[in-house]
Amino acid sequence: RCGTGENLEIxxxxxxxxxxxxxxxxxxxxxxxxxxKALLCVPNHLTEQIxxxxxxxxxxxxxxxxxxxxxxxxxxxxxxxxxxxxxxDAVIIGHSQLVKLPISLERxxxxxxxxxxxxxxxxxxxxxxxxxxxxxxQMEQAKKSLETKLSxxxxxxxxxxxxxxxxxxxxxxxxxxxxxxxxxxxxxxxxNISGISTNDNIQKTFDLLLKCQYLDEITGGKGIIFATxxxxxxxxxxxxxxxxxxxxxxLEETGLKHFDAWxxxxxxxxxxxxxxxxxxxxxLKTRFAKFNNMPELMSLFKECADIKTADMLxxxxxxxxxxxxxxxxxxxxxxxxxxxxxxxxLIRLRKVAPTDDNMPMITNDGRKIGLDQRLMNPDLPDEAGxxxxxxxxxxxxxxxxxxxxxxxxxIFSDLGVPQTADKKSSGKRFCVYDDIKEKLTAKGVPAxxxxxxxDAKTETAKDKLFEKVRKGDVRVLIGSTSKMGAGTNVQxxxxxxxxxxxxxxxxxxxxxxxxxxxxxxxxxxxxxxRYVTEGTFDSYLYQMLENKQKFISQIMTSKxxxxxxxxxxxxxxxYAEVKALSAGNPNITRGAYEKGRFYxxxxxxxxxxxxVRDFLGLDFRLSGLLFSFYGVLKxxxxxxxxxxxxxxxxxxAKEGNAEERPDAGCGIKR
Numbered sequence: 001r002c003g004t005g006e007n008l009e010i011x012x013x014x015x016x017x018x019x020x021x022x023x024x025x026x027x028x029x030x031x032x033x034x035x036x037k038a039l040l041c042v043p044n045h046l047t048e049q050i051x052x053x054x055x056x057x058x059x060x061x062x063x064x065x066x067x068x069x070x071x072x073x074x075x076x077x078x079x080x081x082x083x084x085x086x087x088x089d090a091v092i093i094g095h096s097q098l099v100k101l102p103i104s105l106e107r108x109x110x111x112x113x114x115x116x117x118x119x120x121x122x123x124x125x126x127x128x129x130x131x132x133x134x135x136x137x138q139m140e141q142a143k144k145s146l147e148t149k150l151s152x153x154x155x156x157x158x159x160x161x162x163x164x165x166x167x168x169x170x171x172x173x174x175x176x177x178x179x180x181x182x183x184x185x186x187x188x189x190x191x192n193i194s195g196i197s198t199n200d201n202i203q204k205t206f207d208l209l210l211k212c213q214y215l216d217e218i219t220g221g222k223g224i225i226f227a228t229x230x231x232x233x234x235x236x237x238x239x240x241x242x243x244x245x246x247x248x249x250x251l252e253e254t255g256l257k258h259f260d261a262w263x264x265x266x267x268x269x270x271x272x273x274x275x276x277x278x279x280x281x282x283x284l285k286t287r288f289a290k291f292n293n294m295p296e297l298m299s300l301f302k303e304c305a306d307i308k309t310a311d312m313l314x315x316x317x318x319x320x321x322x323x324x325x326x327x328x329x330x331x332x333x334x335x336x337x338x339x340x341x342x343x344x345x346l347i348r349l350r351k352v353a354p355t356d357d358n359m360p361m362i363t364n365d366g367r368k369i370g371l372d373q374r375l376m377n378p379d380l381p382d383e384a385g386x387x388x389x390x391x392x393x394x395x396x397x398x399x400x401x402x403x404x405x406x407x408x409x410x411i412f413s414d415l416g417v418p419q420t421a422d423k424k425s426s427g428k429r430f431c432v433y434d435d436i437k438e439k440l441t442a443k444g445v446p447a448x449x450x451x452x453x454x455d456a457k458t459e460t461a462k463d464k465l466f467e468k469v470r471k472g473d474v475r476v477l478i479g480s481t482s483k484m485g486a487g488t489n490v491q492x493x494x495x496x497x498x499x500x501x502x503x504x505x506x507x508x509x510x511x512x513x514x515x516x517x518x519x520x521x522x523x524x525x526x527x528x529x530r531y532v533t534e535g536t537f538d539s540y541l542y543q544m545l546e547n548k549q550k551f552i553s554q555i556m557t558s559k560x561x562x563x564x565x566x567x568x569x570x571x572x573x574x575y576a577e578v579k580a581l582s583a584g585n586p587n588i589t590r591g592a593y594e595k596g597r598f599y600x601x602x603x604x605x606x607x608x609x610x611x612v613r614d615f616l617g618l619d620f621r622l623s624g625l626l627f628s629f630y631g632v633l634k635x636x637x638x639x640x641x642x643x644x645x646x647x648x649x650x651x652x653a654k655e656g657n658a659e660e661r662p663d664a665g666c667g668i669k670r
Contacts, residue, residue: 008305009228019053022174023058026040037172038091064086066092066093080163101165102164119139119143165211166214172219172225212224230507265293332380334535340362371413371415391498395496411500413478414501415500485511496527505548513528
């Protein structure tokens with residue numbers, strides 16, 4: 001499909017590397033005359049690795065690998081001149097460097113004006129539909145923000161010495177890990193719905209959209225290739241974002257140019273009861289969770305997406321056995337979790353300033369408590385049975401059992417990472433990595449066989465570290481998802497992987513798993529361990545993973561999609577199992593469903609009553625609960641006519657026929 005030259009998204013699981021596909025697309029496209037100069041944009045830490053792979057696949061290729069030093073103020077003009085005048089087969093840069101290749105001011109102004117016009121249309125539509133006032137206000141704020149951005153752009157001094165992206169001669173843009181550009185600003189009248197990005201200050205997505213529009217103009221929709229293992233990593237709106245990057249003309253042809261029109265055809269908002277962040281109550285939340293017209297959506301999306309899964313390619317990868325290790329909370333952890341609930345109550349009652357305490361702070365503290373109480377206070381005791389101690393015992397046993405094969409293990413933790421030298425001087429802080437290493441060495445693991453990904457500061461140092469893991473010289477590698485996820489190819493001797501904490505996105509879980517469950521692993525069977533602390537925020541985090549995995553699994557599949565889908569697949573059910581176990585209640589998923597179903601019915605009934613009231617001009621309010629669709633709806637008088645209606649009711653009661661009188665209560669027969 002790359003050979004056709006059309007805009008394309010290469011979508012494959014994280015354990016299916018797309019590096020050679022991108023390299024071949026760049027070289028073969030030039031050989032066939034589909035383009036003249038390709039720009040490969042990859043994660044910053046992979047620039048040298050992709051350059052090495054390029055020469056490995058095409059030894060005679062003429063490529064330019066730009067480093068971070070090339071984009072400094074002193075070297076930038078020299079680099080731009082080399083790209084513009086050099087006859088390179090490909091230029092390789094990092095993600096953060098793409099935005100430093102400036103697009104012309106005229107194109108930026110045009111896109112901003114279009115976005116402002118879309119918001120103005122949305123405001124007019126909301127007013128015509130008698131929409132909520134807060135929605136109009138939020139759209140007015142978004143319009144004002146874009147107008148301020150446009151004003152700053154027009155007032156900026158004009159510089160003649162800058163080489164714009166249009167002048168570099170690039171006519172093919174290949175972006176690796178394209179899901180990192182998913183948060184594209186959406187001009188929409190939908191507000192307060194989870195999963196819709198209305199942040200207009202994300203410069204990298206704004207810049208990429210401009211470059212895609214330019215390449216579409218000069219190539220006729222044949223100048224862009226995206227590569228990603230997770231086209232949808234967090235929200236349904238990401239599908240639209242990818243389509244807007246790659247299929248802007250097609251969206252306009254089908255009348256789906258605006259997000260609201262796209263969502264009206266393919267998406268449905270669902271109101272559900274979810275565990276609150278403090279983990280001891282439920283709250284209603286509206287989000288995109290249901291897909292409609294799935295065959296049409298996937299047919300349209302697959303015009304630009306080439307989806308490949310393991311069952312389609314029949315690749316040899318090790319069988320993965322997943323186990324959940326449950327840690328019982330200590331008394332200190334229980335007390336800390338209870339304190340978080342009290343803090344949340346104060347926040348919801350607005351008895352504390354947002355600058356002093358807020359829900360994101362509570363959620364972050366909850367994650368720390370679930371991992372180790374010493375992350376909250378390094379002076380707290382190290383008690384037996386915590387996640388870290390269970391992990392250390394597990395890692396040591398596997399290390400000992402596989403010493404003859406010198407098998408390696410990965411430990412993932414996004415919290416308690418090593419401090420830099422300047423932060424260490426600022427005060428005492430508990431480090432999960434140091435604690436694990438000290439305990440493993442105390443058990444007999446040589447210190448030189450344990451390494452931190454954070455100690456490899458440069459690309460060269462990372463390559464040397466990865467080679468040691470592949471050879472079995474380093475047998476325990478500890479790191480975070482961002483540093484040890486995509487691009488970490490150390491699978492040769494991996495026998496086990498340990499997830500100490502839960503990330504926010506299922507794609508991160510998939511990236512962790514994909515480091516081990518991958519081609520090139522010498523082991524036929526590997527183990528994946530996930531550690532959870534019962535009764536902590538782990539249940540909240542795994543619930544988020546469950547909700548997000550529901551619809552992602554419908555995209556990354558080789559099967560034909562159903563008309564509408566919202567059910568969970570096997571992966572989602574495993575997340576649900578972990579959530580139930582960590583909450584200390586095996587039936588919590590069923591309880592959440594039953595309670596959520598009741599509140600969803602109630603919320604929908606309130607919406608229906610409001611619509612009837614507005615249509616008929618009635619003046620009454622709902623006071624009872626809707627026990628079923630055929631239940632009794634109790635009506636009470638409104639405050640405005642309370643006194644008058646009360647007199648009517650008393651008179652009716654004296655006559656003994658209050659139930660039959662049409663003017664009893666609010667004038668409505670029961």
